[in-house]
Amino acid sequence: MKKSKTMIICFLLPDLIFFVFVFLYPICRTILMSFFKISGVTDAISKWTFVGMGNFTKLFETSLFMTSLWNIFRIWLIGGFIVMALALLFAVILTSGIRFKSFYRAAIYMPNVVSAVALATMWLQYVYNSRFGLFKTIFTALHLKGLAAIQWTDNAHKFWALLIAYCFGMVGYHMLIFASGIERISEEYFEAATLDGANKVKQFWYVTLPLIKGVFKTNITMWSVTSVGFFLWSQLFSTVTADTQTITPMVYMYTQVFGAGNSVTEHNAGMGAAVGVILSICVVIIFAVTNKLLKDDDLEF
């Protein structure tokens, strides 16, 4: 087809305007901001003081920020492990030829479309409630007195309560990605493996897993990107500002820049920007590492 320059420009321009205003310009400015001390977010550039890597070194000396980094690391690693394991298990079951597949699939994915505020409230106010909670009812019925007596929302258990509730909502999405990956594997591979005498477990290890390497990559990337933006659940589960059990870098940045909380002594938007830069670097590193570890170009199917 003949290309027309006017058409390309007219059709692309609105899209690019949004992209430049909402992504390109803010990202560049955030990177710039991270090298300056800025007492108010709205200060003009002339009022910024250059501090070099000062914001970064200061952040790594702040124990609250390190706690938030530790929390997000635990959420990413432990939560990621639980979610990927459950999602893969469910995906394997779904694709094993069970009945009511679309019902199960839809029901497990469902928490993903519900407002996270509503979902978190359900967990916090119902499941974890110490008087009429679902966990208490279930564990009492199973005569597990120790588990039934747990105060899920106290300081010792809050982090785990948060992690369980968050993972519950995330499993469905990753399950769908795994299931579609498994379904793309040609039936012939499994038939050949069966003829060669491989049982179901062996087929899973030697056929399914190697062939869904690329899907793992997608899932890990998506999980990391959502983990970095961990904010809402943390805010809902914390009872005080800057709750050390649940604080994440995003919450730290929010209190640092916008908050009136007494936990932060000085307001410095540059530090908030530095938090963003650190998180972005983490995402890039994770992306590069998974790309290196899970190269899928050696397999064609």
Added chain:
Amino acid sequence: MSKEKEIKKFSLKRELKLAPGYLILTLWVLFTFVLIGWVIAASFSTTREIFAGDALKFKTGLHFENYVKAWTSQNVSGIMGHSLVYATISCIALILVCAPAAYVLSRFEFIANKTIQTSLVSAMGVPMIMIVLPLFCLIARMNILNSISLNRITLLFLYIGINVPYTTIFLLAFFSNLSSAYEQAAAIDGCSPMKTFWLIMFPMAQPGIITVSIFNFINVWNEYFISLIFANSDKLRPIAVGLYSMINSMRYTGDWAGMFSAVTIVFLPTFVLYIFLSEKIIAGITGGGLKG
């Protein structure tokens, strides 16, 4: 698809082998249903019954007044209206902005094409925290936060903006799969490329447009962080942020039945949408847009 057809015939041996699988999935789904079912039941109950553990017995009948109270005194009607306006306008605008761009990117070769595509894909992975500070600075300095109507337009601009990369990439994949035979035929008949897009290709992309609009609707409806920072007034607050402050206030006043009814009101719209559209939504995640 072929796999599903094979299992039509019932075989006990086969089903028994799958029993552990059924058990695991059923327990998980049961948990989900109990979770949601109880919250809905509790929303028709009273706070006293909830605390006595009798939320499911309805000894004093169904209490619809919880909903009436939440709807009127807590201004649920207001925040739901805001969210509905934001979500609808954003969905339409996103299609009008992204569909032409996606089409051009999928059909024409030009210098910056690959760069634009890569930038859009990378933008999907950018944490919100990287963009809010400069945006807040810009918007506050333009004195927008003091005017309700300007603030509303800004919010819409942001809702649209943050969803532009995803929508464009999704539709790009969709347009690439459409045959170019139609355009060639149209060109022979003397139809200009722009006209061809709006009259032929745009209507043909309808299934993709519908799917991506469902996602956009749900995304904007559930959006929290941007709204928290940029919607300062009660007259602007969308549902997610509104619910958060509502829950906090109801927790202090000890109105648990009211809190659960507020939760139910908020989660019902997307839930009902999902009941009708789940197949389309799931197909959209696994089939289009992001490739594995």
